[in-house]
Amino acid sequence: MIWRGTLSIAVFIISYGVFLVSGIPASWALAKVEARLQPHAKVDMVDIRGSVWDGSGILALREIPLGRLNWHLSPWRLVTGRIHARLDLRGKHLAVQGQLNVGSSEIELKNVTGRASLPLLARVMEMSPSMTGTVRLRLQEAQLNRNHLLTSARGRLEVSRARLPRAGINLGTITLLLTPSKHGVTGKIGNSGGNLALRGEIFLFQNGRYTFRIYLKPSPGPGQTRLTGSLNALLGIPGPSGWYRYSGNGRPG
Numbered sequence: 001m002i003w004r005g006t007l008s009i010a011v012f013i014i015s016y017g018v019f020l021v022s023g024i025p026a027s028w029a030l031a032k033v034e035a036r037l038q039p040h041a042k043v044d045m046v047d048i049r050g051s052v053w054d055g056s057g058i059l060a061l062r063e064i065p066l067g068r069l070n071w072h073l074s075p076w077r078l079v080t081g082r083i084h085a086r087l088d089l090r091g092k093h094l095a096v097q098g099q100l101n102v103g104s105s106e107i108e109l110k111n112v113t114g115r116a117s118l119p120l121l122a123r124v125m126e127m128s129p130s131m132t133g134t135v136r137l138r139l140q141e142a143q144l145n146r147n148h149l150l151t152s153a154r155g156r157l158e159v160s161r162a163r164l165p166r167a168g169i170n171l172g173t174i175t176l177l178l179t180p181s182k183h184g185v186t187g188k189i190g191n192s193g194g195n196l197a198l199r200g201e202i203f204l205f206q207n208g209r210y211t212f213r214i215y216l217k218p219s220p221g222p223g224q225t226r227l228t229g230s231l232n233a234l235l236g237i238p239g240p241s242g243w244y245r246y247s248g249n250g251r252p253g
Contacts, residue, residue, distance in 0.1 A: 045069070059089060061124055067091020093117040098139070105146050112139040118159060131171075133162035139178075151206045152180040162194070169227070170194040176202070195219050196227060211249040217242050 047068075048057040056070040067090045074084040083102040089095070096114030100107070115136045122129040139155035155178050162171035172193025179186050187202040200214035217238070218227040235244045 062126070064120070064123055065091065066120075066124075067094055089114075093120045096137070106151075107144040107148070109139060109142040109144075112137060112142070112155070118162070130166065131159075131162060131164055133159045133171075133174075135159050145206070147208075149206060149208045150185060150204055153178045153185045153204075154180060162191070167230070168223070169196050171196055171198065174198070189214065195221060195223050209249065209251050212247060214246045215243040216246060217244065 044060045044063070045057040046060075049055055053073045053075060054071070056068055059066045059069040070088045070090075072086045083100070085100045085102075086097075087100055088097040094114070094116040096112065096116070098112030098114075099110040101110065102108075115134060118131055118133045118135055119129040121135060122131075136158045137155065138157075139153065142153040142155070143151045145151050157176040157178070159171075159174040162174045163169065164171070170193075172191050174189065174191045177188045179188075181203070183203075184206045185204040187204070188200075189202060190199045191197060195218065197217045197219055198214060200212065202210065202212040204210050216231060216235075218224045218231065231238070231244045235246055238244045
């Protein structure tokens with residue numbers, strides 16, 4: 001049959017093409033990627049090994065070494081116009097693994113798990129490292145649009161041994177539960193342990209803006225009087241139940 005012959009030829013061409021492409025050194029491909037990312041994200045990678053499809057390299061963001069990134073790309077997904085990759089990044093203060101799917105207009109993350117030190121994340125995000133602790137992430141799924149803005153997310157973020165050393169505040173374990181909402185992502189925040197209780201909500205909108213409402217209350221015990229005085233000076237008088245309200249809104253960057 002003619003269609004069988006045509007199919008055999010197509011399979012041979014695709015297989016041979018994949019064989020050739022799979023031999024492309026990762027260093028050559030990443031040089032092209034870095035040239036595009038460098039002006040925006042300041043991404044660098046050295047000690048690159050392997051091929052485009054299976055390789056690794058030491059990743060740095062804004063000149064901050066993060067660890068060795070290992071990747072595996074599926075060449076067959078390219079036939080549908082998508083990139084599907086399994087990523088594993090491991091360093092001294094960070095370990096993250098998960099799946100990355102890239103389409104024509106969106107980026108999808110799935111089954112992302114990991115941990116990182118909070119001071120390292122603060123440096124990467126160019127924020128003041130005022131809090132210490134260890135972040136643990138379990139993200140079932142998340143979507144970003146072509147502008148790299150978060151449009152949907154579902155998962156859990158936990159900060160253990162959270163402290164504000166300069167203020168002498170122990171926040172215990174902080175949890176943030178992320179769920180998709182009509183206009184973006186809703187995050188419910190709370191904590192357990194420590195000498196300052198907190199609870200509230202964070203709203204991340206698809207246009208990049210955010211709002212938050214956080215309620216704080218000193219826990220009974222040593223230091224309660226000092227914390228109450230500090231919160232009075234910063235946030236004013238608490239509500240009838242003793243909770244202080246802190247809210248804000250804006251756009252990152």
